[in-house]
Amino acid sequence: MKKVECIVQPGKLDPVREGLTKIGVSGLTVTEVKGYGRQKGHTELYRGAEYTIDFVPKIKLDVVVPEELVNQVIEVVMENARTGRIGDGKIFVTPVEETVRIRTGERGKDAV
Amino acid sequence: MKKVECIVQPGKLDPVREGLTKIGVSGLTVTEVKGYGRQKGHTELYRGAEYTIDFVPKIKLDVVVPEELVNQVIEVVMENARTGRIGDGKIFVTPVEETVRIRTGERGKDAV
Amino acid sequence: MKKVECIVQPGKLDPVREGLTKIGVSGLTVTEVKGYGRQKGHTELYRGAEYTIDFVPKIKLDVVVPEELVNQVIEVVMENARTGRIGDGKIFVTPVEETVRIRTGERGKDAV
Amino acid sequence: MGFIRFAAIVVLPSLFLGSVPAWATESPAEINGADTAWVLVSTALVLLMIPGLALFYGGMVRKKNVLSSMMHSFVAMAVIGVQWVVIGYTLAFGPDVGHFVGNLKYMFLNGIGPESVSGTIPTYVFIMFQGMFAIITPALISGAIAERMKFSTYVVFIVLWATLVYDPIAHWVWGEGGWLLNLGALDFAGGTVVHISSGVSALAAIALLGKRKGFLQEPILPHNLTLTLLGAGLLWFGWFGFNAGSALASDGNAALAFTNTQVSAAAGCLSWLLGEWRFQKHPSALGAASGIVAGLVAITPAAGFVTPVWALVIGFAAGVVCYSAVVLKSRIGYDDSLDAFGIHGVGGAFGALATGLFATVNGAGLIAGEPKQFMVQIIATVATIVYAFGMTYGLVWILDKVMGLRVADDEELHGLDQAHHGEKGYNL
């Protein structure tokens, strides 16, 4: 099993989720994060003082899938989260050695 | 070392934490997340319009432990987070190659 | 590629980020988390009732870098996040098997 | 305004039929301290309704638009606050021109001083009291256009709207010589002038503005209902000034209007909650807040003309009528974001007609054997609808061509707070 960690623009959660459902991914977990990268934050003026906001809001999706689905997941995310502008985000794939469904105790592929 | 990532129901943080302390797990890190899965969200009515809320609030616990403790951790989580209803959540085990305690620079098992 | 996961004190985000920029790390992702560990929470009194708050606020930084940078990253984090007091946090290093930049489709080192 | 009442009952009609208001040129009347105190307080209460409205609306939008939505009300305090003393007051209450509008005699409040008297109160107090109505009315419209309209266009819009729509209609109904006043239309505190005019204009505006992106497709939920409840509370509180202050005196009539306001708000809240309980299983906080406002809107034109038992009926019915309007809207699919039309337009029209039915105090409606009054109320309602809709549609159409109405898609996505105000509501 692999975990595909996708960091995307805030507005892109719904399209990506829908795309993933279509290829049979039935679960995922979402975290609100702040990103720092090439996309620069904006400057805010408060009472005459100018501040640079370095971090921009992003959404992180963790999708655990069997190895054979990884490439499909990457494609779906690319398709649905891409705007072509700096800040579209990253996908990281990491190994998952065991998965368990707490409700039933099922393990491995059956658990996701 | 392994990281045991547990996604559980919001109310289950305290029992799980207590259970883990008993088996000697002395640290963990918690993130508020939103989950999508078999457990369907509810519908909300606002001023006559009906919306389906797909994501449900979940708690993610990251517990880094030596390999030999992994199964015990899984058991404890199963025990304390299970209600038997859809949405109880998942456990994912991933490899950790190095751990460092920032305060002392200790590494490996000594660091957790 | 490796993911260096650093759990640090809330005030330490900016110094660590600056330190990392200096060694050429150009991106990272930040999550607000709550930690449980040796550092005990405080007690709060509400209307005469005393409660122990077990969890303390922490910041998690995820930095994905090529293997050869990992030690440098660890050093920089140690340098900038250390106060020497309990609760300074942890660093966990985990493997990343694939990285993709959503905007361009670049993979591997080019993607971070 | 009890202005009507004032004209009709204080038995000084001569003052109002002459082309020059008596209090501006001569001061034969003495001011009454008690009346002055009550109207001063009422004026302050109506001012407070504007931040109240900002909260009421601000809590209902998404987090990314909260400041944008609140600024719709606050900027009205700034620009209409100035417009009113410059030109608004004289257009509404200056010497009559063709039964349609006031002339420019009192521009910049020219010729009015602390000693000028209007009825039994200083003219300044009357001006300020009326001014608060002029501010809140355009702000009410903002509920319909929330979360997608350009701020600069909005500011220009409300200035023009106040000048071309509000001020004339106020003159028709409350200005001496106004054609609806002459006709005998009853509008105690602004059913036509404030609520119908703003509600109908809201409809005209969104006809041109279009829906929010994702409307009825993705959840667009209120981001902070504690603000909305607080706003509803401040509105209820301030509405006592709005309605009972419209008696322009500290007397039994003010007491009646106060009582009716209280009773109708309670009944509106109750019936809305019962409706929700019955039809969607949950009596909601948003429903409570909406029902309160529905009850308050509907009693506004009737406040000084009906007995409390009828206020109970009006409030209860208003909850039902406005709840239905709001539920219907989502069926029809137009995007009146925060239900400015559904509550103010529908509730205001209902109240204006109900006044013609149930008036028995200081006026006589259908149940008092005066079907004619009901006819007059219909005329007033229809005239206000036609004028407000037509003018607003034209105005917004022109503004669309000249300045553009909508924000860019990206700005709508990331929120108007960032785009227009360079801020975030919360850094929590």
Added chain:
Amino acid sequence: MGFIRFAAIVVLPSLFLGSVPAWATESPAEINGADTAWVLVSTALVLLMIPGLALFYGGMVRKKNVLSSMMHSFVAMAVIGVQWVVIGYTLAFGPDVGHFVGNLKYMFLNGIGPESVSGTIPTYVFIMFQGMFAIITPALISGAIAERMKFSTYVVFIVLWATLVYDPIAHWVWGEGGWLLNLGALDFAGGTVVHISSGVSALAAIALLGKRKGFLQEPILPHNLTLTLLGAGLLWFGWFGFNAGSALASDGNAALAFTNTQVSAAAGCLSWLLGEWRFQKHPSALGAASGIVAGLVAITPAAGFVTPVWALVIGFAAGVVCYSAVVLKSRIGYDDSLDAFGIHGVGGAFGALATGLFATVNGAGLIAGEPKQFMVQIIATVATIVYAFGMTYGLVWILDKVMGLRVADDEELHGLDQAHHGEKGYNL
């Protein structure tokens, strides 16, 4: 209410001993515009206390219950707002039946019009002023039962409680012919009627309702103290109407009640903060808010009867007494969630007795050489405690059998906002 004062001082006792209130049938008295203005304003101020209470309580519960808690107050505005004009007013202030309750003569405010006068103000104003007290009192109880009571049962409860507990007690103390009024009990603005009755009823209710899950085991922390502070601010503001409005006139007595209110609130806040500073190292914002309310509660019965120096003493002592009560509660282990008993019950009783000790203006207490007055105050306090506790216990017991008191465990876990109102307070 200064009603007592009114009866005692305006020297028209005959009006009150007859079985028919003078102002409803004849109108010999003229209304006084200034008094009317002040009581109108005071009435609006008391209305604002209800949203203030909603915020005060709402900020103290957990996020998942914020709307539920606020709705406890808002729904009281809806249902008691209606109940009062239908039947509440006449039960409390209608012609006396057996010194215990009013008869049904004024149901639906029957026979009262804008010209009816009550003392020096329109009867409508008196009715509305009293009505706001009737609304806020049951809402005070909601602080005790927060976070676990079924909404439907709560609604039925407050309607019955207002009718069977509040209205009779109000009659005893303020209604002409009421036995405590006849006895000479002093209660300027509601120490017994409002605070003791609600506080003691809160205790009775939680005796049957039980504790919140996790009480004293897991942290149950206020979710938004900015709401609580704002609520305390609005309560302080509104309490000027509550207390000084109870003079029912714009005069030196109102001025005295106003001054005492201000002084006692400040002193209560100060002493609570000092207590916290001394005993738990931190003077907290929640403590400031609580101390303010404690000071306001305690001065309520005494506001028009003592001098400001004694108000200082009463406020200061109230902070100490209520702080101790609240700390004690957690030792004893009963779950009065937001301290309705600890503050209103204890503070109200303390104030009622303090009135018997320190009254020197418009009445004479112990220090003025009238131990009898102190005895009377004890009787009034005990009678209120016994009646309110007994009736409420019985009422809640029956409701438990008929409708059920508590939400399901799951609903309590996930929050009452979701379960009962189908909403979330915040989407941040």
Added chain:
Amino acid sequence: MGFIRFAAIVVLPSLFLGSVPAWATESPAEINGADTAWVLVSTALVLLMIPGLALFYGGMVRKKNVLSSMMHSFVAMAVIGVQWVVIGYTLAFGPDVGHFVGNLKYMFLNGIGPESVSGTIPTYVFIMFQGMFAIITPALISGAIAERMKFSTYVVFIVLWATLVYDPIAHWVWGEGGWLLNLGALDFAGGTVVHISSGVSALAAIALLGKRKGFLQEPILPHNLTLTLLGAGLLWFGWFGFNAGSALASDGNAALAFTNTQVSAAAGCLSWLLGEWRFQKHPSALGAASGIVAGLVAITPAAGFVTPVWALVIGFAAGVVCYSAVVLKSRIGYDDSLDAFGIHGVGGAFGALATGLFATVNGAGLIAGEPKQFMVQIIATVATIVYAFGMTYGLVWILDKVMGLRVADDEELHGLDQAHHGEKGYNL
């Protein structure tokens, strides 16, 4: 205060030149119910400004300091609320000692009763009205020292400051025998006494206190602008009491002050927004709130002395002047966290001088051909600046030595809510 007005116009100067205030010893005057009602209400309105200020400031600090910042205002209600009746009132309004301060005759309000009359209102009302000013003034200073000052030192500071700085200055300007009153300085509602004194003292305090850690290096952003907007709304509402209440009567003068307050607030808001629009591309919500307060501050001394057209000018100019001051500050680099000096100090001084220029009603300034009045205003402004700055600097210097001014670094990092109050603002 219209106290001046009162002295000058009610034509009872003899009352004020004698060393014993007439109303305390004899009661020849009758109280006027309407005036009493209006000043009672105004007093309540000014009280509400204090929670309003707590919100205004509280929303601007970082989340970790929100309670700390709000407590600065709330604790002022507690301690100055008590200090005022103990000693403050008599120092400010007691029998004159050397034209500088009142003597101790009225300590604990000794010798004053419900029947005591001050002008046309009960003395108690006058005391309470003035007391609210005494509370809010030190709380204004807290905007400058937010997010880093020790709470205990702050509490001691405001008690001493009220006693040694506020009370004397209030005596100079409004107390009979005060040297600035004798000189003929015009200050309708507190330009010098309230705004200059607090703004300048803020500057003195931060000169010793130093900057917040990270000031101008890292983003220090408002954490909740909905609170700030609500606060600005409550301030606007309450300011009607502040200014129009200062007429101490329900009359044309109150009406004038009310009108000017409204007009200037609107104009100040408008010009600040236009300034931001022009120079930083975004008209911000924080700017709207700031502009409102700037307009309100500047009109305060002039409210009863100028015509509404000049109020428009003053408000508009105040927006420009204060906006510039605030922008300049960040250039200069001193850390007036929430701009107490930039708005109250600068706006107050501007208003005091503008009064000398534009007064034409109940007084005559430069444009009415009285350059002398302008000179007097300069003297009053400079005297207030010098005294307030000097005294505050000395006071804070001593407190630094004795108690320490600043929190520990760690406490500043983790927030003062946790460190000083043992709480968090939000558990969301």
